[in-house]
Amino acid sequence: MVKIFIDPGHGGSDAGASGNGLIEKNLTLQIALALRNLLLDEYQNVSVQLSRTSDQTVSLTQRTNAANNWGADFYLSIHINAGGGTGFESYIYPGVGAPTTTYRDRIHEEIIKAVDFRDRGKKTADFHVLRETVMPALLTENGFVDNADDADKLKSSAFIQSIVRGHANGLARAFNLTKKAAALYKVQIGAFKENANADNLATQAEAKGFDAIVIYRESLYKVQIGAFSSKENAEALVQQAKSAGFEAFIYQE
Template structure:
């Protein structure tokens, strides 16, 4: 089982960067959930845990401690940049092993190819989530919230899905993930798949709170809107 820890940056009282009608914490969560959904729906032998699944405050120490306790195979931290620039860049901690650098190279190059962002380079930084994780950790900065060219793209749900695909393709290549054979379920000899619904709510926030509890207990969770 490959364990992927996804860390949507900021949240709760910490909105992150704010500009052009957007908040970083909202975009990172939207992107992280899309990555989670694609991975669980389309790839085999994978478990996902997220540092947050709702708009909640989570300390940096809690994020890294949760990933370390879970013994994740990779830590992916998702952020949106600011500072009037444009494009995509990624970060790893300095003096890390070859595996982390390999993961950064693959994920970075795949995202650039998928979405066509300006390539701002593969960088190193002394960020807490990169320094205090025991597993390979990569942080992505997905466009500039305070540059109209980038923020307009980040407002487009289709672009967010495309950006999520870039992350997923990069993770799949780096970790050697195998895609599910969806044709197998149509075979007469295939085993049936049983699904369990644990709640139904009119308020999405209530659904997200229950989903978060299930995720923290180690279950894979998908919220379906009907």
């Protein structure tokens, strides 16, 4: 069992970076929750724990202590940048060697493959979450909220899902994760030719407590709110969505 600790940066009273109508703490949580769900839904023998699952204040020490006490195999801290730049970059602690460097290289490469971001490179820094973790640790900076082009991308649910997929692909490659053989029961609430319409429905679903993502497939932008190996769990989510006013149904892949 591979134990992945995911740390959505900032939260609560610590908003992180902001710009162009975006707040870092919200984006990092959105990415982390979607990444957790994707890993658990699609891969075998992986366990995931988050430093926070809502907009709450969690100190840096609390984050690293939680990962250390849990005995995580890997610590992934997710952030959004600011300061006038553009693109994606990743950080590890200075002077560390394999396996941290190997994990970093594979995850960085897969994220760059998945997203339309400039590659700012693989870097080192004396960050608390990299220094105080006893397991290999990586911090990713996923675009700049104060850059108009990056911000426009980060406002798209489909682009956020690309970030999530890149992280998942990197983790799967780094830890040789095996995909589940069984088809997933996915819950969809809409499909559109225009991305803006899908993003609007996803926003409505998120406002009502659903983890909505937009996936571009078969020439349509599809709004998905869950994926399960159990049909019973998918059916329960369909009923919740219908009760909330959405037209929901199950499809398999």
